[in-house]
Amino acid sequence: MPELPEVETTRRGLLKILPGKKILRAEIHTEKLRLPIPPEISAAIKSAHVTDITRRAKYMIWRLSNGRDLLVHLGMSGRFRHSAKKDFEKTKHDHFILYLSDNTVLAYHDPRRFGLIDWAKQGTADHSWLGNIGVDPLSRDLNADWLYENLRGRKTTMKAALLDQKMINGLGNIYVSEALFYAGIRPTRIAAKVTKLEAARLVPAIKKVLNAAIKSGGSSLRDYRDVDGQVGFFQERFTVYDRAGEPCRTCATPIRQITQNGRSSYFCSHCQK
DNA sequence: CGGTAGACCTGACCGC
DNA sequence: TGCGGTCAGGTCTACC
Numbered sequence: 001m002p003e004l005p006e007v008e009t010t011r012r013g014l015l016k017i018l019p020g021k022k023i024l025r026a027e028i029h030t031e032k033l034r035l036p037i038p039p040e041i042s043a044a045i046k047s048a049h050v051t052d053i054t055r056r057a058k059y060m061i062w063r064l065s066n067g068r069d070l071l072v073h074l075g076m077s078g079r080f081r082h083s084a085k086k087d088f089e090k091t092k093h094d095h096f097i098l099y100l101s102d103n104t105v106l107a108y109h110d111p112r113r114f115g116l117i118d119w120a121k122q123g124t125a126d127h128s129w130l131g132n133i134g135v136d137p138l139s140r141d142l143n144a145d146w147l148y149e150n151l152r153g154r155k156t157t158m159k160a161a162l163l164d165q166k167m168i169n170g171l172g173n174i175y176v177s178e179a180l181f182y183a184g185i186r187p188t189r190i191a192a193k194v195t196k197l198e199a200a201r202l203v204p205a206i207k208k209v210l211n212a213a214i215k216s217g218g219s220s221l222r223d224y225r226d227v228d229g230q231v232g233f234f235q236e237r238f239t240v241y242d243r244a245g246e247p248c249r250t251c252a253t254p255i256r257q258i259t260q261n262g263r264s265s266y267f268c269s270h271c272q273k
Numbered sequence: 274c275g276g277t278a279g280a281c282c283t284g285a286c287c288g289c
Numbered sequence: 290t291g292c293g294g295t296c297a298g299g300t301c302t303a304c305c
Contacts, residue, residue: 003298034281034301058299076299077283093283112282114299129301156276165300172298221298222285241298261277264296 002074004137004170005213006224006232007058010080013227014060014106017082018050022101030095033115034075037096041117044068045098057133057169061120068119071127075114080227081107111223134167137206142168144200151191151199158194159187159260162206171206174219177241177266179206186272187265188258212237240266 002010026042045064052063062070081094088105090097096108096117108117120127135141147168154161161167162176171179180187182205185198194202218224218232221242225231235242239249244257248268257266 006298034299073299075282076297110282111284112297112299114282132301154275160276163299174298219298224298262279 002058002078002218002224003172003175004058004210005175005216005234006218007055007060007074007170008214009218009226009232010074011053011055011060013082014050014062014080015053017104017106017227018062018100019052020049021104022047022049023098024101025099027097027099028095029090029097030113033078033095033110033113033117034073035116035118037117038119041070041119045070056130057136057165058172059116059127059130069121071116071118071120071130072108073116075110075112075116077112077223078108078110078115079223079225081109081225081229082227106227132166133169134165135169137168137170137210142203142206144196144203147203148194148196148199151194154191156191157187157260158185158189158191159263159265161191163261163263168206170210173263174221174238174241175206175209175213178209178239181205181240181266181268181272182209184272186267186269187260240268242266 023045026045028037028042048064048066050062051065054061058073060072062072083105085103085105093109093111094107095110098106150167151161158180159176162171183202213219213234216232216234217226217230219234220231221235240255243255243266245254248255248271251270253268253270255266256269257264
């Protein structure tokens with residue numbers, strides 16, 4: 001799914017579409033995503049418009065003109081499709097469809113239905129699932145001293161530590177592998193044994209990979225698309241992710257793929273210690 | 274408390 | 290062509 005760069009790309013795409021346009025009709029076409037889509041959303045957002053969209057971790061918060069906030073998460077396979085009404089045809093996994101006042105249609109499409117569309121508590125952008133979110137990796141809160149202190153005392157691997165949204169939010173399976181490559185740290189390393197110097201390398205590695213991915217419009221592996229149907233290009237710049245057996249771009253050693261906590265990790269056994 | 278399987282879903286792909 | 294197994298960008302809950 002969409003990790004932070006894909007959510008951010010989606011958020012920016014939606015901001016070009018939604019504000020200033022009235023929602024004429026909202027249709028719900030599924031029993032539930034991760035949670036049921038509250039049925040009253042349909043009536044509540046009719047005639048409203050979206051005034052702003054912000055992001056916390058991989059969650060988007062849509063501020064509505066009626067004062068309410070909608071929490072939107074793309075799960076593993078969620079994306080928005082935007083098209084002229086005359087060109088729109090509902091497809092199998094279009095679960096939430098907005099008809100807008102400029103004769104366009106915005107559809108939330110999500111085959112695996114791990115996404116989320118729910119109310120956030122009014123005004124505070126609050127939701128029970130927003131309570132456990134760690135620092136924003138693109139903010140100054142993520143710095144070398146902070147990271148080193150927070151890795152100390154953790155017996156788990158670097159892979160698991162960086163995937164833990166309660167420590168740093170927004171990283172997922174792709175960008176953890178990529179960031180660890182740039183920092184020269186193997187995903188199997190125990191977090192507590194990472195040195196201060198390595199932590200200092202990891203901070204810019206994380207920021208660099210996320211910013212570069214946002215600049216490229218995200219990564220399109222299978223089904224990720226921008227709101228306008230555009231694919232992202234960052235997958236062309238993967239150094240290790242999804243490159244098992246291919247030569248390291250730095251030293252030509254074949255990239256290794258292993259399984260950690262049931263998920264694939266990729267690394268270069270020569271460049272990463 | 275920290276850490277790790279299991280659960281939730283569909284679709285694509287591979288080997289037989 | 291069909292079938293079973295495996296894998297996929299997330300993250301909550303249950304259990305040790």
